[in-house]
Amino acid sequence: MTTHGLIVVDKPAAWTSHDVVAKIRKTYHQRRVGHAGTLDPDATGVLLVGLGRATRLMRFLQDAGKGYRATIVFGVSTTTLDASGEVVDRHPMPIDRAEVDAVVPAFLGEIEQLPPMVSAVKIGGRRLHELARRGEEIERAPRRVRIDRIAVESFEPGPYPSATVVVECSSGTYVRSLAADIGARLGGVAHLGELRRLHIGSFTLDEARTLADIEAEPDAVVLPPIAAVRDLERVNIDAEQARAVAHGVTFPAAVFAGAGAGPGPFAVVGPDGDLLAVYERRRAAVKPAVVLAPVEAT
16 A cells, blocks of 8 residues: 655665665655655755655755754865865864854855755756766856854864854755855865754654654654645635646636735645645646645545
8 A cells, every 4th residue: 555645754874865765665665755855975864755645745845944953174174075075175273163153144144155066966967976976077156045044053172173053044055065165264174074954844853753763663654745735825625626626727816825825835725634736826827736636535
């Protein structure tokens, strides 16, 4: 029997996001598994994994805001901008916490970042990390991202000091690049020592389950598909509208979502409480982006 829903995974270190998906495929004995919000192998924390029909909802989670706890190591730079790379520069940076506190506000708001070569960004149809493994480096255009909050939690002094910071940011932000840029702003170099994702949207570590938890109680850890879109604006519809939604009907925006509705996307919920579809606004209409039949109807 196919399982449909969402799992909030606490990804362990040394696992790629693809490794986690492969493990969950084996646990649930099904192929239709996908994730939102890739984490680097050394990073830990929240990774959202969709099962069955819920895989079609992952794109609505991909762009959600994210929160991280990161350790920045000053005075050492690496080929990958994190601890997994080879050291390329090392010189003491006897800075103090006050200096770090003073520079981090400069990164608040919209900033431009250069995607690191060890990233999943595609240029010319090729992923940067694949080129990096072959020793290639190509020109990359900077990308605009947004830092909503950055705060220093703790500081370890020394010739190669480290700072633990909490970062709230937009999707697409590279915390390793942020670490290197903070080091440069302080007149030296830095790399990302550790990274833990605290949340994606409203999905936090409090809900996250380890791979051992998932294997021990696979049914207990799955959230229903409607939970996957809980951060979207919700629209409740009646039985007649539900039949139209099942056929992918386009509605006038004012009739379907209400004249005062937000920009969407909209989680469309039937009278029985099931998620029926996700609709998006298109000018004066709302059109289906994803249509899901209730599980009991299949």
